[in-house]
Amino acid sequence: MAAAAAAISLPHSLTPPLHATRRRPAPPACAHSERGVSFDPGSAFYRSDSAAGRDLAVLAATLHRRHGRLDPSAPFLCLDAMCGCGVRALRYLAQAGADFVWANDASEALRPVIVANLSRFERGSLPAEAGRRRWVVSHNDATRLLAERYLRREYFDVIDVDSFGGDSAYVRAALLALRIGGLLYLTSTDWRSARGYGSRSSLSSYGAYICPMPYPNEVGLRMVIGGAAREAALLGFHITPVFSYFAYHGPIYRVMIQLCNGKDDVSSNYGFICHCKSCGQSQTFGFDELGQISCGCTDRTDVDSIAVVGPLWTGPLHDASFLNEMLSLANEWGWAYTSENGVTLEKLLSTMIEESDPRLPPGYIRLDEISRRAKVNSPPLGTLINSLRKEGFSACRSHIGTNVIKTNCPIASCIDVARVIRNLR
Numbered sequence: 001m002a003a004a005a006a007a008i009s010l011p012h013s014l015t016p017p018l019h020a021t022r023r024r025p026a027p028p029a030c031a032h033s034e035r036g037v038s039f040d041p042g043s044a045f046y047r048s049d050s051a052a053g054r055d056l057a058v059l060a061a062t063l064h065r066r067h068g069r070l071d072p073s074a075p076f077l078c079l080d081a082m083c084g085c086g087v088r089a090l091r092y093l094a095q096a097g098a099d100f101v102w103a104n105d106a107s108e109a110l111r112p113v114i115v116a117n118l119s120r121f122e123r124g125s126l127p128a129e130a131g132r133r134r135w136v137v138s139h140n141d142a143t144r145l146l147a148e149r150y151l152r153r154e155y156f157d158v159i160d161v162d163s164f165g166g167d168s169a170y171v172r173a174a175l176l177a178l179r180i181g182g183l184l185y186l187t188s189t190d191w192r193s194a195r196g197y198g199s200r201s202s203l204s205s206y207g208a209y210i211c212p213m214p215y216p217n218e219v220g221l222r223m224v225i226g227g228a229a230r231e232a233a234l235l236g237f238h239i240t241p242v243f244s245y246f247a248y249h250g251p252i253y254r255v256m257i258q259l260c261n262g263k264d265d266v267s268s269n270y271g272f273i274c275h276c277k278s279c280g281q282s283q284t285f286g287f288d289e290l291g292q293i294s295c296g297c298t299d300r301t302d303v304d305s306i307a308v309v310g311p312l313w314t315g316p317l318h319d320a321s322f323l324n325e326m327l328s329l330a331n332e333w334g335w336a337y338t339s340e341n342g343v344t345l346e347k348l349l350s351t352m353i354e355e356s357d358p359r360l361p362p363g364y365i366r367l368d369e370i371s372r373r374a375k376v377n378s379p380p381l382g383t384l385i386n387s388l389r390k391e392g393f394s395a396c397r398s399h400i401g402t403n404v405i406k407t408n409c410p411i412a413s414c415i416d417v418a419r420v421i422r423n424l425r
């Protein structure tokens, strides 16, 4: 890695501003560590519960650096737009092999904490090339910083926007400052929009009308991806999701998307999800099918019984082959079966891989919904999944909910299968 550092040739404007070279305070005693990287959160906002979300980001960034870039010889540049104490920036440097990280947080009061944490890296096993920093710390509004990078034609391979609330205000500037093929890691904690309690705000932020749905947290992920897809299309690009991760603490919606060159046919993965409250069946509709939104369970279109959300992302939540590589890397690094916050990456990534089956439609069905409609006790989840698979359907768990099933089997058939399992037919 030291040799790689020596080969770095950063754009001239990425050399650090003067204030970054002032004498820095000695790092305080370490209070925390994530996957062997020590840091001190100090007074910054820091959640140890979010370590799994950071693990996923580091795995994805590493794979992207290794073989995902259009120009593998260019320095690998990461930008952490809302860095808090700098833990992500530090992990992109120390674990993902970033050649250079820009760590930014609006709060200037966090400067000593961020600088002290990043200094640990410099003083550690990988010293910076003489006279050239591997990182820089700034205190700007994220949008302004990203827009400035774009105006100076400084493009990054990975941009991380770990926002409080919604992410939508930052997406356009982040896409502009991203290299083509680069990864953008978006975080939203806007659960009110995701759960349909703020239809006006979901409309203004994500361009999507959201009302309460039985799978609100998957809707939340699709709303965030859909918002980014819309912004990318406006700029003449398209995006593909690398992975989508919902975490209960918060709650937090995180999506890693890849920026791809050229406009795509957005309508193939962008549309509406409708849920019939009468029969419990969900369906997706594209823009050209808007006039046909209804449910097969009734001849008339009962407006009150059908909930419609969108437009949002209706395509795959993850890239299965990328997730498989992330799981292999987690195994290689010894991260797969160890957990620092109760989330085992092996379990999480394996479930996400199953969720990536392109035959699976958006949404999931709660087990208690099936048992209530079947008028039987809930069948064991594993048994129901196996029975549906034997019938030729795709079925799996969801990383988003514990007692839910993702399947392309119509709910009426799920009810029949549940009754058979309970020996009622």
Ligand SMILES: C[S@@+](CC[C@H](N)C(=O)[O-])C[C@H]1O[C@@H](n2cnc3c(N)ncnc32)[C@H](O)[C@@H]1O
Pocket (backbone or CB within 6 Å): 044, 045, 046, 047, 050, 081, 082, 083, 084, 085, 086, 087, 088, 104, 105, 106, 107, 140, 141, 142, 143, 162, 163, 164
């Ligand atoms: C969720 S915390 C970041 C946590 C950190 N990324 C981590 O993983 O521990 C959000 C941070 O964004 C900063 N912030 C809020 N609004 C901002 C803005 N518009 N531009 C830049 N930073 C902002 C806050 O000061 C806060 O430290």
